Amino acid sequence: MNETLNTLMTRRSVRAFQTEKQISREDLQTIVDAGRYAPSAMNRQTWTFVVMQNQEQIQSLARAVGKALGRDAGYNFYLPNALILCANDLSANPMGVQDCACALENMFLAAHSLGIGSVWINQLYDTCNEPEVRRQLTSLGLPESATVIGCAALGYAAAAVEGRPKKDAAETVVWNL
Ligand SMILES: Cc1cc2nc3c(=O)[nH]c(=O)nc-3n(C[C@H](O)[C@H](O)[C@H](O)COP(=O)(O)O)c2cc1C
Known part of the structure; x- marks a missing residue:
């Protein structure tokens, strides 16, 4: 298997991060550049990426989202080292x-x-227009018209991840060769 295939076959969602280990600015730049180089319909590239690494800002946003959803006070996006919001103006x-x-x-x-x-952290999709959440997003530089489609919580894994099982190919793939 080549390196690219190995990367995509071995990626699994990580939900516990080493809290002390910082992602370098260079690596964050590489990650967000990979996002920017994704395909987009009609090559519109109307997305906005908001890159966050300040722990107070990340946790303040998590608290506002948790409150909007009626979650308990411990809601924390899994305490990531960094969070990248990917947002788009869905009316445009x-x-x-x-x-x-x-x-x-x-x-x-x-x-x-x-x-x-x-x-992937999904909860901002439903809550980004709640007043306190939007206030914080605006102060982070997100355009008012943008909906947060999803977020990447990022960090060094606290432990090896087993990963949730993938369905058997026979359940999801229909061959017509
Ligand atoms: C659209 C979407 C929304 C998701 N939202 C969340 C989320 O809010 N919280 C979470 O822990 N995982 C979330 N996930 C991650 C999935 O639970 C995960 O991808 C799935 O269980 C398969 O596991 P894997 O990523 O390890 O292959 C989301 C994934 C997608 C594609």
Whole structure:
């Protein structure tokens, strides 16, 4: 198996991170660049990536999201070292969700290739227009018109991840060769 295939076959969502180990600025740049180089419908590239590494900002956003969802006070996005929001203006780009999904997967794979764990955080999609959440997103630089499609929580894995099972190919693939 070549290196690219090995990277995408061995990536698994990581939900516990080493809290002390910092992702370098260079690696964050590489990860976000991998997102920017994803395909987008009609090459619109209308997405906005918000890169966060300040722990107070990440946890303040998690608290606001948790509150909006009625979660307990411990809601924390799995305490990642960094969080990259991928957002799109869905009124300007009807394919904005699909475009961000491509970008997020590129970022997960790039992170994995660098030895960095990741997981999709979905909860901002439903809560990004809640007043306190939007206030924080605006102060982080997100355009008012942008919906957060998904986030990549990033960090060095705290332990080896077994990974959730994949369905047998016979359940999901229909061959017509
Ligand atoms: C659209 C989407 C939303 C997801 N949202 C979350 C989430 O909010 N929290 C979470 O822990 N994992 C989330 N995941 C990760 C999935 O649970 C995970 O990809 C799946 O269980 C398969 O495991 P794997 O990524 O290790 O292969 C999401 C994945 C996708 C594609």
